[in-house]
Every structure is written in C-alpha cells, then in structure tokens.
Amino acid sequence: MIEVIHFTKRYGEFVAVDDLSFAIGKGEIFGFIGPNGAGKSTTIRFLATLLRPTSGEGRIAGHSVTADPMAVRRVIGFMPDDFGVYDGMKVWEFLDFFAVAYEIPRSARKKIIGEVLELLDLSHKRDDYVNGLSKGMKQRLCLAKTLVHDPPVLILDEPASGLDPRARLEMKALLNELRRMGKTILISSHILSELADFCTSIGIIERGKLLAAGSIQTIQQQIRxxxxxxxxxxxxxxxxxxxxxxxxxxxxxxxxxxxxxxxxxxxxxxxxxxxxxxxxxxxxxxxxxxxxxxxxxxxxxxxxxxxxx
CATH class of the missing domain: 3.30.70.100 (Alpha-Beta Plaits)
Structure with missing residues (x-):
C-alpha cells in the first residue's frame, strides 16, 4: 500500500534523506522511528505530497506521489505533529470544513461526521469550541479529520506527542481499532515501548539513511x-x-x-x-x-x- 523508492531530499549541500526505500503491506501498522533530525518528518511530508523529492519516487495505493498527488490525497489521511484551528470554530464545524475540502456531498456530511465522532468518542464534544479542548481531545479531533473521507492509508506524525499516559493508551486502542477496520498505518513516534505493542513492522532511520526495516523479531535476529x-x-x-x-x-x-x-x-x-x-x-x-x-x-x-x- 505504501512504497518509498530511492527517495532523496537535499537542501543545498545538506542531505536530509539519502536514497530511502521501504514498503508497507496492506493492513500493516509500520512504526517509523529515529532520533530528532533523522529524516522522519521529511519522509512523511513527501508521502503526504507536501514536499517534492530531489530524486526518487513514492507510491500509495498504486498512485504516484510525484505524478498524481491529487489521487494520493484522496486515499490518505494525514495527521501532522502539530495543527492549528480557527478561533470560534466548533468541533462539528472543524470536521465539516474538511469534509467539504474532500468534496463529500452535503447530504452525506452530517451522517459521516456523526460516525467519525462516535468512533473517536467525541460525540459529547460535538458543539464544543475546538480551541477549548484539552491536548488529548485535540489529538483525537485531528485523527478524526483524517478519517472523514474514509481513506485506506493513514500517515500519522507523532500522534501521541504531549499526551498524558491515559490519553496515550486511548490513542493506542484507537489505532488498533483502525487496523481492525483494514487501514494501513504509518506512524512515527518517540514512545518506543508503545510502538512495540501494536506495530506489525518497523523502520529505523538515522541521518537520513534506513538502517533496518521489517518485523521486530526479524530485526532482532539480524542484530543478535x-x-x-x-x-x-x-x-x-x-x-x-x-x-x-x-x-x-x-x-x-x-x-x-x-x-x-x-x-x-x-x-x-x-x-x-x-x-x-x-x-x-x-x-x-x-x-x-x-x-x-x-x-x-x-x-x-x-x-x-x-x-x-
């Protein structure tokens, strides 16, 4: 469902990502890990069609990231590590805004928004103002907006960043449920112990180079x-x-x-x-x-x- 093929990104003489290649199968949860500055967010922004490569290619659900970015955007749900909202916007209005952006018909939007709010356990927050939500609720809302068009692929950049322990556990349960629904998920995180609990495979990147990729068990056998x-x-x-x-x-x-x-x-x-x-x-x-x-x-x-x- 996700292919990165010899992706390289340079900024002048600085190489942020160097000849990166990996693939993620349908229904997998792929943990993308590495220290700060390793190239994780650069790779994620490339896959989300927000960054053009210096060289290389990516494919998501069969669509080229570089040649057909609009098709890629229709099949992915992208959750950045930080997001902003307009003042005075309610939770349902926030989701409706993205539903309109994804060209979901007016007749279907109310039902879809209700279903997404229920899935993310946000129904009781429907009429609350977004800028008054807690950090954990905002993270849930950001995940909710990635789901309004029911994409088969989710790309999540540090979705548990800044959450308290209970909110992290709830986020992990949500990701497991999304996998059961058939979603393919790429997730970057610094919380390694939690990734180990539910990721089917991982990729470890450092200084823009992929050091290892595969199941945790396979990588263990390679290094020990x-x-x-x-x-x-x-x-x-x-x-x-x-x-x-x-x-x-x-x-x-x-x-x-x-x-x-x-x-x-x-x-x-x-x-x-x-x-x-x-x-x-x-x-x-x-x-x-x-x-x-x-x-x-x-x-x-x-x-x-x-x-x-």
Missing part, C-alpha cells in the same frame, strides 16, 4: 547472534537447572539469580523443546520457559549511533 532463554522455577532448583543447561551443547552462557536462570542459546526451536523436556523429566518444577526477546528500545540503541545530522 544468539537467542536468550529465560527459565523461572517454582522451587529451589536453580543450581540443578543451571547445571543442566551448562551441559547442553546448544547453550553458550548461563546466569542464575534467585529462582530464575537465563542462558544464551544457539540452537533451533526443536532444541528449546528438548531442553524443556529434560528439565521437566528431571523433576525440576518449571514455572515458565520462554525466549527473552530484545525490547524495541534495545534494538534501537544497538542499531543507531546517536549521531544527529
């Missing part, structure tokens, strides 16, 4: 030479369990603490099942046995160098 097993025990058998793991040829290093044993593992899934079977058949009460994945924060820190353009 081994897997980590974590075993939690129900009784005091930590030393026995650690000893058995050390004797296994697929284990590199073992650490134990309290009722927990962690081990670096170089085998396959079948080896994990075999190790678990040995522990259980030896009478060791295993409370949990699982691979310990890297967090998205750990992945980000391992891939990026902390250099800002």
């Amino acid at each position: 030479s081994h897997r980590v097993i974590k075993v939690e025990l129900a009784d005091d058998a930590t030393d026995r369990a650690a000893g058995m793991l050390r004797d296994d040829p697929s284990i590199r290093m073992v650490e134990s603490f309290d009722h927990t044993v962690t081990a670096e593992f170089e085998g396959q899934d079948a080896d994990m099942a075999r190790i678990l079977g040995r522990l259980v058949s030896s009478g060791i009460a295993v409370q949990s046995f699982a691979e310990e994945p890297l967090s998205l924060e750990e992945v980000f820190m391992m891939i990026t160098k902390g250099i800002v353009s």
